Amino acid sequence: MARSDTAKPLESLARVAIFAGLPAPTLERIQRSCEWRLYEPGQQIIHFEDSSDDVFFLTKGVARVTIYSVDGKAVSFRELNEGDLFGEYPAIDGGPRSASVEARTACMVGLMRASAFLKLIESEPKVQRKLLRQLVTTIRRLTNRVYEFSTLAVNNRIQAEVLRLANLAHREGKCAHITSVPTHEEMASRLSTHREAVTRELNRLSKIGVLERRGNELLVKDIEHLTTMVHAATGAQDDD
Numbered sequence: 001m002a003r004s005d006t007a008k009p010l011e012s013l014a015r016v017a018i019f020a021g022l023p024a025p026t027l028e029r030i031q032r033s034c035e036w037r038l039y040e041p042g043q044q045i046i047h048f049e050d051s052s053d054d055v056f057f058l059t060k061g062v063a064r065v066t067i068y069s070v071d072g073k074a075v076s077f078r079e080l081n082e083g084d085l086f087g088e089y090p091a092i093d094g095g096p097r098s099a100s101v102e103a104r105t106a107c108m109v110g111l112m113r114a115s116a117f118l119k120l121i122e123s124e125p126k127v128q129r130k131l132l133r134q135l136v137t138t139i140r141r142l143t144n145r146v147y148e149f150s151t152l153a154v155n156n157r158i159q160a161e162v163l164r165l166a167n168l169a170h171r172e173g174k175c176a177h178i179t180s181v182p183t184h185e186e187m188a189s190r191l192s193t194h195r196e197a198v199t200r201e202l203n204r205l206s207k208i209g210v211l212e213r214r215g216n217e218l219l220v221k222d223i224e225h226l227t228t229m230v231h232a233a234t235g236a237q238d239d240d
Contacts, residue, residue: 012027015060016057016083034110038108048067053094056111056112058109062079065078066101068100088117162202210229
């Protein structure tokens with residue numbers, strides 16, 4: 001596994017979601033069991049199917065979860081942001097890595113050995129509950145993706161992906177400001193389609209007033225309209 005030299009820990013595990021609300025002494029104890037590393041943009045943090053079982057806590061930067069096919073095609077699943085945990089599956093079940101993780105920007109990560117991670121979740125019920133909730137959220141997300149791949153047309157899958165990004169973004173009334181915008185090629189990889197289809201649908205959404213590109217930001221101008229479009233395609237019902 002390619003790694004950079006050990007870096008000074010500029011960030012705190014307080015940024016990591018599963019540790020939110022822990023007392024300061026507990027957090028300091030957990031931090032002492034971590035090593036800190038800085039990864040440069042484009043550098044691999046973990047590799048698909050390798051045998052390592054370290055667990056990572058991303059405290060600064062953005063990383064991408066990807067699997068590469070035998071012919072080198074990248075299949076991107078999702079992005080990781082500050083506060084995310086990753087690499088926990090091998091620590092839990094002893095299996096190989098299920099995907100590669102690559103730094104999109106400069107990333108600071110805390111690395112914890114599997115043995116220390118297992119002791120941590122056994123000794124801290126709050127962390128254990130948050131980890132379980134996170135795993136269930138991942139299962140729900142993947143279930144939705146399988147449903148979308150199986151039933152939705154390409155344009156509807158693109159709409160659903162934009163809505164996912166919008167729901168994670170800063171909101172102002174009906175608008176959502178997506179600042180970490182994947183390229184059209186990256187989005188196509190996530191949705192098992194081609195770049196031209198993504199470009200065509202995003203342009204159409206812009207023409208009907210749902211989206212607007214502002215430099216490096218994608219503005220969803222009417223998230224309610226986009227939600228209605230996605231629900232119409234999936235058969236989902238709006239909440240009362």
